[in-house]
Amino acid sequence: xxxxxxxxxxxxxxxxxxxxxxxxxxxxxxxxxxxxxxxxxxxxxxxxxxxxxxxxxxxxxxxxxxxxxxxxxxxxxxxxxxxxxxxxxxxxxxxxxxxxxxxxxxxxxxxxxxxxxxxxxxxxxxxxxxxxxxxxxxxxxxxxxxxxxxxxxxxxxxxxxxxxxxxxxxxxxxxxxxxxxxxxxxxxxxxxxxxxxxxxxxxxxxxxxxxxxxxxxxxxxxxxxxxxxxxxxxxxxxxxxxxxxxxxxxxxxxxxxxxxxxxxxxxxxxxxxxxxxxxxxxxxxxxxxxxxxxxxxxxxxxxxxxxxxxxxxxxxxxxxxxxxxxx
Numbered sequence: 001x002x003x004x005x006x007x008x009x010x011x012x013x014x015x016x017x018x019x020x021x022x023x024x025x026x027x028x029x030x031x032x033x034x035x036x037x038x039x040x041x042x043x044x045x046x047x048x049x050x051x052x053x054x055x056x057x058x059x060x061x062x063x064x065x066x067x068x069x070x071x072x073x074x075x076x077x078x079x080x081x082x083x084x085x086x087x088x089x090x091x092x093x094x095x096x097x098x099x100x101x102x103x104x105x106x107x108x109x110x111x112x113x114x115x116x117x118x119x120x121x122x123x124x125x126x127x128x129x130x131x132x133x134x135x136x137x138x139x140x141x142x143x144x145x146x147x148x149x150x151x152x153x154x155x156x157x158x159x160x161x162x163x164x165x166x167x168x169x170x171x172x173x174x175x176x177x178x179x180x181x182x183x184x185x186x187x188x189x190x191x192x193x194x195x196x197x198x199x200x201x202x203x204x205x206x207x208x209x210x211x212x213x214x215x216x217x218x219x220x221x222x223x224x225x226x227x228x229x230x231x232x233x234x235x236x237x238x239x240x241x242x243x244x245x246x247x248x249x250x251x252x253x254x255x256x257x258x259x260x261x262x263x264x265x266x267x268x269x270x271x272x273x274x275x276x277x278x279x280x281x282x283x284x285x286x287x288x289x290x291x292x293x294x295x296x297x298x299x300x301x302x303x304x305x306x307x308x309x310x311x312x313x314x315x316x317x318x319x320x321x322x323x324x325x326x327x
Contacts, residue, residue, distance in 0.1 A: 018312060022305040029301040030082070030294075034075045037290040078294060088291035097295045101280060105299070107185045108269065108276035112261045114192065115199035120254055123204045127211030127250075128238065134216055146205035154202040154264055158271040161194050177274040185274070195272050202264065203257045210253040214246035221245075248314075255311030259304045 081088055087097035130139045149157070166175035177191035185192055218224060219242060227237050269278030277296055284292035 014316065015309075015313065018309050022309055025305055026298070026302060030079055030298055031075070033294050033297045033301075034078065034290075037293050078291065082295075082298065087295040090289055090292055092287045092289050097291050100292065101277065101295065101299075103184060104276050104280050107179065107274065108262075108265050108278070110185050110192065111195055111199060111265050111268070111274070111276065112258065114196045115203065115261055116254075116258045118196070119200040119204045119257070120207065122200065123207035123254075124211060124250075126204070127208045128215055128242070128246075130208065131212045131215035131219060131242075131246075132234075132238070134212075142208070146208050149201055150205035150209075152202075154198060155267055155271050157201050158194070158198040158268055161198055162271075165194065175272075177272040179275045191274075195268050195274055198268050198271075199261060199265065202268075203261065207250065207253050207257055211246060211250045214249050215242050218242045218245045251314045252311050255307045255314075259307045262300050262303045262307075 078088055087101075089096055090100055093100075126142060130142050133139050162175045164170065165173045173193055174191060175194075177185070177195055179185050179188060179191060224237055224241055227241060232240075265276060266278035266281055268274070269276040270282055273279070277299070280292065281296050283289075284296065
């Protein structure tokens with residue numbers, strides 16, 4: 001077994017190191033999350049009983065919810081449950097956190113996947129087009145538009161889309177995305193349009209500008225100039241030289257954008273009343289429901305770690321220079 005580990009390829013060692021670093025990061029994040037929830041004013045017992053409850057009833061409820069135990073005991077009970085795949089029970093209604101969040105996670109993941117896939121495709125097309133036509137009027141217009149979108153917070157974009165397509169100007173889309181209980185958002189595709197478009201408009205400016213800058217750098221390189229002198233067609237230059245050399249640096253930005261989507265979706269869901277992890281997060285914090293807050297924060301942190309690992313691996317596989325350095 002030890003000899004197998006010693007004979008792993010450099011790429012495999014790279015993946016193993018990143019996985020171990022990701023696991024250590026998640027352990028540290030779990031400690032920070034638990035400590036942060038403990039520092040919140042009040043607790044679940046006060047949220048359930050209200051501010052007018054008596055000290056005796058409050059103490060009895062804290063005993064029932066095991067809130068009187070030491071900090072380290074509560075943390076180990078929660079963390080050991082996470083290691084065994086059990087995220088605990090909600091302190092408010094007693095339901096398992098996994099069943100409470102299952103549909104909401106699916107709904108939020110639907111937004112992230114749709115916005116990420118459509119936004120990435122649009123960004124690659126627009127970024128390459130802008131780089132190939134740099135200095136022309138359409139490139140200037142795209143630059144102004146992307147800068148404007150990058151400066152706008154996502155909730156401003158969401159409200160603008162609601163005013164334009166759902167209330168004042170046109171009334172072709174629902175202003176809120178209320179999904180019936182027990183159903184997923186895929187059962188009502190029209191409810192997804194405005195939240196997905198909001199996330200796309202909030203994220204594509206960064207990828208477009210990065211890909212444009214990377215593609216322009218490649219187009220001005222010596223090997224592209226030599227290819228043009230040899231009579232290589234523009235299409236072949238873009239496919240064989242520009243895209244492979246511009247994508248590695250852009251992949252890192254795409255991963256950061258997707259990681260941001262997992263957190264940025266919280267605010268967008270709140271604006272559209274969309275039943276995802278955003279609404280669950282807001283409700284859990286309001287009710288001081290620590291197990292739900294801890295589970296959601298850990299899930300978001302895990303998604304961020306996985307996306308960074310995938311981005312680093314993709315950048316290595318796409319870049320011949322990086323692959324050579326690992327050998």
